[in-house]
Amino acid sequence: MPVSKSTCVGKRALVTGAFSDIGAAIAREVAKLGVDLVLTAWRRDALAAVATACNGVNVEIIIVDLGERDAAFTLWASATASGPIDILINNAGFGYFRRFEEIDWTRDAELMQLIMTS
Template structure:
């Protein structure tokens, strides 16, 4: 089920949160496979830079703020105006590293909208578009190792990623044996701007040792997608921690997460997003 490089059958992918980090790296991975791209995020200048690095394929840019209600539907309509979408990469998302009661509701509402509601809305658009299709169709949803347990100081973020994981795995099973495949990727710490934007803590050596590059995660994600995998945790250390947590009580696992992630920084940066 590898993407074709024929101009007549070339596949087309929508990548959200494509202005940096994992999204940008996935865009380059897909471009290397000959997949045409629609890149979306809030920052046009950053998207232009990513588009320039995706050589040999057609790249379109649609700026959108998926943290706003109804933005997903508008994005989908703008995207399919240029042709059908065969691959959907739901990567856009953000989190913060703070006690839940120390953050204003507006930021929480945006997190819920971006990490869950818009992801579900785009997924619904994609699934509806492929109900009668006999051609391969792929969804990749980016979750987190935080999807495997509660994470103090990232309570809402981790909960949103648990939602993404459960939602993705159920969709994968619903569509087993059909041309539509759903893959969930659960990265651990990744070398992106996420940590600075979230006001990340003074991470322990364990957290730092398990951190991977965005390129590593992107390569694992696309390889898993092409193989029709259900859920993939990139990185050996991350795999071990996600497997091992099932042998701990939930309370103890939560306390371990607190030790691994350290304390929040003094100031939470203003929300910028991707």
């Protein structure tokens, strides 16, 4: 069933990883439906550009690195401070290629925190 703009107006969506690629495209499409946005990622400048492209809706930006311990709790508290979140688009993620003997365990821990815990 297609989503209509009339059913979306007045809703708020939290989009993680909204600063580029899929996250930015999702944010722009959701904005076209009249959904207010809470955009989050770790790059303020890129989020600001996405926010500017989301015309006609309220956009809040929260800078957070979901690879850090307890960042998801901090994000949720900040995102819901202005009202409830009706839609969660959990798009944040990263990956990197390396040989096994070149693994950076600190970076792998951030990856696990982001993908599995946050």
